[in-house]
Amino acid sequence: MKHPSIESLALCAGGELPFFQKWATRRHVHGCDVCQSEVRAFLEASRAVARETDGMPDGVHWESLAAEMRANIHLGLEASEAISAYKPAEPPVMPSLSWHTVALGGAVACVAMFMYWNAALRKQEQLAALRAPAPIVVNASMEGVEISDGARGLSLTNPKNSQSDVLVTVSTSGAAATRYVDHDSGQITVNNVYLD
Amino acid sequence: MSIWTKLAFTTAAAFAQEASIDLSRGMKVDFAKDAPLAVRGMDLGNSKGTPRASAIVLDMHATLRLQNLSGKRVKGVTLLVVAQEASPGGKGSVAVPALDVPANEEFSVRIDLRMLRPMTAAGGPLAQVTLDGVLFDDLTFFGDNRLNSKRSLTLWELEARRDRKHLQQVLEARGREGLQQEVLSAINRQGSRPRVDVQVVRRGAMPREANAPATNLEMDREVQFSFLRMPGAPVDLMAGSVKVAANQAKSPHIELRNREAKPIKHLEIGLAMKDTQGREFLAGTVPFDTPLAAKSAAKLTDASTLRVGGVVIDSMSSFVNNVEYADGNYWIPSRADLADPRLAGLVSPSPEEQRLVQLYSRKGLDALIAELKK
Numbered sequence: 001m002k003h004p005s006i007e008s009l010a011l012c013a014g015g016e017l018p019f020f021q022k023w024a025t026r027r028h029v030h031g032c033d034v035c036q037s038e039v040r041a042f043l044e045a046s047r048a049v050a051r052e053t054d055g056m057p058d059g060v061h062w063e064s065l066a067a068e069m070r071a072n073i074h075l076g077l078e079a080s081e082a083i084s085a086y087k088p089a090e091p092p093v094m095p096s097l098s099w100h101t102v103a104l105g106g107a108v109a110c111v112a113m114f115m116y117w118n119a120a121l122r123k124q125e126q127l128a129a130l131r132a133p134a135p136i137v138v139n140a141s142m143e144g145v146e147i148s149d150g151a152r153g154l155s156l157t158n159p160k161n162s163q164s165d166v167l168v169t170v171s172t173s174g175a176a177a178t179r180y181v182d183h184d185s186g187q188i189t190v191n192n193v194y195l196d
Numbered sequence: 197m198s199i200w201t202k203l204a205f206t207t208a209a210a211f212a213q214e215a216s217i218d219l220s221r222g223m224k225v226d227f228a229k230d231a232p233l234a235v236r237g238m239d240l241g242n243s244k245g246t247p248r249a250s251a252i253v254l255d256m257h258a259t260l261r262l263q264n265l266s267g268k269r270v271k272g273v274t275l276l277v278v279a280q281e282a283s284p285g286g287k288g289s290v291a292v293p294a295l296d297v298p299a300n301e302e303f304s305v306r307i308d309l310r311m312l313r314p315m316t317a318a319g320g321p322l323a324q325v326t327l328d329g330v331l332f333d334d335l336t337f338f339g340d341n342r343l344n345s346k347r348s349l350t351l352w353e354l355e356a357r358r359d360r361k362h363l364q365q366v367l368e369a370r371g372r373e374g375l376q377q378e379v380l381s382a383i384n385r386q387g388s389r390p391r392v393d394v395q396v397v398r399r400g401a402m403p404r405e406a407n408a409p410a411t412n413l414e415m416d417r418e419v420q421f422s423f424l425r426m427p428g429a430p431v432d433l434m435a436g437s438v439k440v441a442a443n444q445a446k447s448p449h450i451e452l453r454n455r456e457a458k459p460i461k462h463l464e465i466g467l468a469m470k471d472t473q474g475r476e477f478l479a480g481t482v483p484f485d486t487p488l489a490a491k492s493a494a495k496l497t498d499a500s501t502l503r504v505g506g507v508v509i510d511s512m513s514s515f516v517n518n519v520e521y522a523d524g525n526y527w528i529p530s531r532a533d534l535a536d537p538r539l540a541g542l543v544s545p546s547p548e549e550q551r552l553v554q555l556y557s558r559k560g561l562d563a564l565i566a567e568l569k570k
């Protein structure tokens with residue numbers, strides 16, 4: 001014969017088993033002396049504990065404890081009412097702007113936007129110009145005159161011993177000139193390049 | 197292949213390329229049959245070709261020996277130099293002003309030409325030299341005048357006569373010491389001119405300088421011209437401005453008025469720049485080729501851009517440099533017009549003054565006096 005576990009007998013003694021388990025366990029206990037004695041022992045122990053814990057412990061006065069608890073509850077209630085009665089201060093109301101202040105602000109914003117747009121446009125134009133194919137440049141220096149597009153070039157150079165006396169000039173018509181005195185012959189020579 | 201073997205092959209290839217260029221026939225000199233000058237010889241000296249990647253650099257150092265066949269004294273010559281495959285839409289010229297070559301005498305013209313052209317160029321001469329013009333002592337001219345050589349040679353000759361006459365007068369009035377002082381002032385003026393490189397682009401933007409950062413974009417600012425007035429100038433410059441950005445001056449425009457009772461065919465305005473260090477110098481010239489009627493006004497506009505190396509432009513001024521009238525006469529500043537030291541420092545010295553100063557520096561005062569007494 002299989003007996004219920006000791007935990008089941010304890011729970012059965014306390015009346016805490018589910019319905020079907022309680023019915024099955026009671027049916028077994030009813031016909032089993034061993035288990036009846038176990039259940040009886042659990043019941044007696046339970047009653048003994050209840051007797052021992054009945055009444056207040058020594059040194060504890062229920063009346064004073066209850067008065068203290070009531071005072072705390074009242075304090076809590078009053079604090080709650082005080083918090084619910086508090087209304088936060090309303091934000092300060094900004095003074096309304098006059099029409100000329102608004103107009104001035106708008107004008108400043110327009111000028112700033114225009115300046116930004118203008119600068120951006122000119123920058124864009126300059127960048128576009130930088131990306132454009134290299135133009136033909138005429139150049140005049142102490143060394144001579146040159147016409148070049150970066151890939152091809154034609155130069156008329158001054159002799160090295162005459163470069164200290166060179167006069168340089170360009171014309172906006174697209175011409176450049178250098179003029180030097182030939183140290184050997186004493187002659188003046190003018191080297192020119194011209195754009196077509 | 198070792199690095200030495202590669203180097204040997206590269207060097208051999210370079211010599212082979214150089215050897216393949218026949219520079220003795222690289223320059224063709226072609227004067228018209230009726231030209232008053234004849235070519236008596238050409239020396240190509242140490243001319244050479246140097247390969248560079250897929251291109252070749254040709255350094256031609258030619259000395260032409262020309263003879264005056266005209267019967268008149270030659271005062272100036274301009275030779276036109278064309279190198280079709282090397283010049284990107286342009287040409288060159290070599291002019292020799294301040295000459296005084298008697299009839300039948302020979303003289304030399306030096307042409308130092310450097311070209312960068314593709315390696316695979318077609319055959320034929322590398323450069324062609326023709327006679328653009330010759331000016332004689334009676335101010336008559338011969339030539340095709342494709343480069344307006346008549347005007348430039350005549351202006352140089354008029355300046356030469358003005359300056360020789362001035363120095364002769366100084367010698368006569370103030371003697372040797374006076375002449376010496378005058379020449380020393382000229383040497384100081386020439387020596388105090390800043391040595392600057394100038395570039396010009398007629399249309400479009402100036403390409404970025406080699407060492408300029410890519411983000412270095414200066415904004416333009418409008419600068420008003422100040423005008424340097426010469427008492428004898430036939431044209432008044434009244435107003436004008438130019439866009440300036442760092443070392444560039446763009447799109448100058450000037451309002452001008454003809455003070456004379458005769459029409460003007462061409463005039464040239466000098467543009468002077470002052471940099472942020474206070475140095476002032478002639479940066480370039482602006483031509484005005486529109487006929488200007490007597491007593492009338494006009495507006496000069498130009499789309500070009502000038503760039504001067506190594507300076508930051510602070511202000512700009514301008515003056516009338518020379519004028520060609522419709523009747524063929526010319527105006528140049530007189531010595532009295534150039535009495536203002538500022539103008540004297542800005543206007544280019546004449547080729548004759550440059551030559552005489554060089555003669556004094558190399559051979560002394562006696563040689564200069566002998567030259568002035570010719």
